[in-house]
Amino acid sequence: MKSKFSPRILVTALVLALGVGGTAFAMSPERCGAPGGRMEQRMQYHQKEMSRLHDDLKLDAKQEALWQEAEQFSKAGMRDMREQMRKHHEEVLASVSKPGADLRAIVKQMDELRDAGRKQREAGRDRWLAVYDSLDAAQKEKARLFFKSKIERMGPGGHFGPGASRPPRGPAGD
Numbered sequence: 001m002k003s004k005f006s007p008r009i010l011v012t013a014l015v016l017a018l019g020v021g022g023t024a025f026a027m028s029p030e031r032c033g034a035p036g037g038r039m040e041q042r043m044q045y046h047q048k049e050m051s052r053l054h055d056d057l058k059l060d061a062k063q064e065a066l067w068q069e070a071e072q073f074s075k076a077g078m079r080d081m082r083e084q085m086r087k088h089h090e091e092v093l094a095s096v097s098k099p100g101a102d103l104r105a106i107v108k109q110m111d112e113l114r115d116a117g118r119k120q121r122e123a124g125r126d127r128w129l130a131v132y133d134s135l136d137a138a139q140k141e142k143a144r145l146f147f148k149s150k151i152e153r154m155g156p157g158g159h160f161g162p163g164a165s166r167p168p169r170g171p172a173g174d
Contacts, residue, residue: 053146063134070127077120088113 059067092109095101135143 049146049150053143056142056146057135057139059139063131063139066127066131066134070124070131073127074124077124081117081120084113084116 054067057063088109092106095106095109096103132140132143
């Protein structure tokens with residue numbers, strides 16, 4: 001039986017999932033709103049999944065060092081990006097609050113922040129791909145199956161689109 005997924009699609013999906021998983025793994029709970037909120041629950045869910053993958057891969061010392069580097073880079077990148085976004089939000093709000101504000105300049109600032117975020121995500125993705133490149137064939141297969149199941153659960157509309165599964169809800173059902 002022929003597979004519906006070409007190797008190129010699976011590798012692309014793996015790269016995207018590594019980036020998303022690394023980002024979710026890197027977020028700090030104190031920046032996610034009230035304790036027990038949806039964002040914090042989602043983060044904990046993704047952290048557990050990434051921790052499970054980490055344990056399943058049984059990394060050697062070199063691979064573990066690459067994993068830790070990618071994880072630390074992701075955490076630092078998320079902290080930096082959150083701070084940049086907070087600062088940018090304040091600047092944009094101050095600019096747009098002034099009479100006669102130049103919306104073109106504001107949009108240009110927003111584009112620059114988006115481009116900086118893209119570059120930062122790509123740098124993080126490259127670190128996670130270095131981890132992937134260091135894996136042996138059996139470990140790569142475990143990683144592929146892990147991310148395949150994440151993508152299948154996600155549904156065609158993304159994390160929040162139709163058909164997406166949700167992380168387990170908290171005790172309050174929120």
